[in-house]
Amino acid sequence: MTRHLLRDDDLTAAEQAEILDLAVSLKKDRWKLKPLEGPQTVAVIFDKSSTRTRVSFAVGIADLGGSPLVITTASSQLGGKETPADTARVLERQVAAIVWRTYAQAGLEEMAAGTRVPVVNALSDDFHPCQLLADLLTIREHKGDLAGLTLTFFGDGCSNMGHSYALAGVTAGMHVRIASPAAYAPREDVVADAQRRAAETGGSLTLYTDPLEAAAGADVIVTDTWVSMGKEEEKASRLRDLGAYKVTAETMALADDGAIFIHCLPADRGYEVDAEVIDGPQSVVWDEAENRLHAQKALLVWLLRQQ
Numbered sequence: 001m002t003r004h005l006l007r008d009d010d011l012t013a014a015e016q017a018e019i020l021d022l023a024v025s026l027k028k029d030r031w032k033l034k035p036l037e038g039p040q041t042v043a044v045i046f047d048k049s050s051t052r053t054r055v056s057f058a059v060g061i062a063d064l065g066g067s068p069l070v071i072t073t074a075s076s077q078l079g080g081k082e083t084p085a086d087t088a089r090v091l092e093r094q095v096a097a098i099v100w101r102t103y104a105q106a107g108l109e110e111m112a113a114g115t116r117v118p119v120v121n122a123l124s125d126d127f128h129p130c131q132l133l134a135d136l137l138t139i140r141e142h143k144g145d146l147a148g149l150t151l152t153f154f155g156d157g158c159s160n161m162g163h164s165y166a167l168a169g170v171t172a173g174m175h176v177r178i179a180s181p182a183a184y185a186p187r188e189d190v191v192a193d194a195q196r197r198a199a200e201t202g203g204s205l206t207l208y209t210d211p212l213e214a215a216a217g218a219d220v221i222v223t224d225t226w227v228s229m230g231k232e233e234e235k236a237s238r239l240r241d242l243g244a245y246k247v248t249a250e251t252m253a254l255a256d257d258g259a260i261f262i263h264c265l266p267a268d269r270g271y272e273v274d275a276e277v278i279d280g281p282q283s284v285v286w287d288e289a290e291n292r293l294h295a296q297k298a299l300l301v302w303l304l305r306q307q
Contacts, residue, residue: 003306004112004119005299006105007127008167009193013201015302016136016171023137023291023298033297035304036066040096042300044122045071045078047102052265053122053130056292057099064297069095084108088115097300118303120296128160131264132168133295138288139220142260147173147202151220152255154179154211154245155272156238157186161224161264166194170203177206179214181241211245215254221261221282223247223272239271247273252282260284 004010011019026033036042042061046054054070061068071078078087088111091098098115100108101122112119122130140146153165157180166186169176176194178186185191185207194205208214215221223245226238252259261273261283269275278285 002116002118003303005129006108006112006121008129008132008164009171009197011171013171019133019298019302020137020140022301023294026297027294030063033301034065035301036061036064036096039065039067041067041069041094042097042099043069043071043091043095045100047073050101052289052292053101056296060293060297064300084111085114092117097303124160126160126163128164130296132164133299134288134291135262136168136172137291137295138262138284141287142284143219149219150175150217151222152177152179152214152218154223154247155226155242156180156184158184159224162186163190165222166190166205170194170198170201170205173201173203175204177208177214179208179211179245182209212254215251218255219259221247221251221255221259223263225266225268226272247277249274249276252277262288265289
């Protein structure tokens with residue numbers, strides 16, 4: 001059966017750890033594995049603009065001996081005349097895997113349902129599992145074993161990043177805190193899925209409305225942009241609703257003395273995070289950005305091994 005990564009809990013705790021171990025190995029020896037040698041092609045499809053995702057997948061696929069085929073929906077039939085399922089049927093006869101950065105999670109699920117090659121969610125409105133693999137790799141590098149660490153996410157808990165932290169964090173055995181207004185809490189079904197996974201791993205998920213309480217003693221402080229691509233018209237209301245959840249020096253002072261700060265980027269300094277935090281000594285955002293390359297290479301290697 002073909003394996004895909006559409007959401008973070010598609011991986012078991014053991015599988016997630018295996019991919020992170022492989023990412024560590026590939027970071028030490030970048031060109032040691034060439035599963036796409038030939039070269040085989042990987043389709044990398046973008047409905048949304050991208051810097052880190054586009055560069056890291058294109059470079060990573062080349063590192064693995066393959067050829068990245070970057071496709072935009074504006075220059076293809078996908079989303080217009082052709083369904084995701086039909087697109088997948090065409091692509092699977094010519095490519096080794098499909099990576100898609102899109103809007104609706106349902107499109108990814110449709111694409112993966114009938115295809116014989118791995119489909120990777122490179123971001124959807126609901127989840128961002130590739131980013132979480134990079135983030136977990138970064139946390140592991142700076143804090144050691146993931147299990148038992150406390151991570152607090154500030155901002156829109158119902159965002160793709162909020163959902164992915166809930167699922168991936170507890171899968172790693174972490175204690176995940178989501179700090180957001182009640183109206184921005186994670187979806188109930190995602191919370192239920194995270195709690196089921198936490199019961200297996202010893203992790204936990206706790207929802208907070210008080211940002212200062214959520215920050216207390218945390219090992220990792222996380223935020224994300226408050227205004228996602230395509231939702232710029234919501235900026236004024238989000239600044240009003242989420243203003244109390246900005247990560248500041250005070251936030252970091254409440255966390256553990258050795259706490260690190262991560263942000264998937266791009267960042268809007270002065271809005272979700274103060275410049276003195278993201279540019280300060282506790283910030284590891286540039287390691288995190290680099291780790292998209294290593295984590296995604298490990299993911300592709302792992303998925304291809306499952307074929």
